[in-house]
């Protein structure tokens with residue numbers, strides 16, 4: 105496989121060929137080139153986003169998710185303001201400059217309560233605040249932006265509308281379009297926007313993954329997260345997966361690395377996390393992801409008693425681990441020549457001319 109990055113036409117067929125290539129040696133060579141592109145565009149600093157799983161209540165029934173509302177076996181929790189502030193303090197001490205408040209689509213998270221929380225986080229720590237709380241009303245989003253929230257993450261999980269319907273049985277026919285519309289309105293409100301997909305979903309094809317990559321590019325996202333699908337046994341999708349997995353994607357972890365690398369190629373200046381689901385699927389995955397295009401890590405600062413209850417998928421790496429210290433993170437990143445970022449890690453958007461010249465320098 106010879107890939108000329110200076111003339112790489114990232115059309116759908118090219119992406120499918122790269123995703124399905126059996127020539128792993130050449131792909132490894134492409135990884136080194138992509139790593140060079142990552143260095144050129146976003147540098148060696150790794151942005152740490154401290155993850156706080158605020159609530160595991162959710163009104164949705166996503167077919168893959170272990171905390172969906174129809175799983176009655178889950179013990180539900182909602183963190184208090186004091187608990188969130190204490191978790192954020194630990195995140196700051198460990199080198200994070202962002203806190204990510206993540207949770208299910210929980211009507212119990214009230215507009216005013218969260219707005220106050222955001223203001224308090226900004227005042228006390230001066231950090232960036234990312235929200236990942238599902239689909240919320242315009243009124244709530246406007247209030248949270250006004251309170252100081254900087255980013256909003258909402259994944260579409262797949263750009264295949266038929267598969268999307270299967271993943272989200274509680275939503276209407278037009279839901280994929282609705283989610284894309286929501287991402288666009290979040291951008292208009294002034295949020296940095298992030299989305300992402302899972303790799304290896306039952307029924308997912310390489311063709312639809314190529315479409316995912318093209319959609320990331322079209323939406324001009326600021327952050328994209330990718331990880332392998334890990335079946336949860338207490339979900340409709342997990343149960344049917346066990347009986348008869350309709351799997352087209354052969355190696356979801358390797359494909360996730362390839363997708364990260366290809367996203368870095370098509371959108372070289374955005375932020376890409378090396379995700380916990382990669383590390384859960386393959387020990388050492390965090391570092392491999394960082395060497396294949398990623399530049400963000402999201403260490404978990406949810407109190408341990410809640411962490412095990414936020415089981416979107418089983419056996420999450422972070423569940424039984426203690427919290428990571430700045431010293432250990434520094435040493436760990438230094439093992440691959442990287443450092444902890446001293447900035448909040450907003451996307452530094454590049455001009456098209458700069459993108460082209462960088463691609464040419466990375467020619468292989």
Ligand code: SF4
Nearest residue numbers: 162164166169172208
């Ligand atoms: S994926 Fe998110 S929105 Fe869907 S059920 Fe799980 S927590 Fe709720």
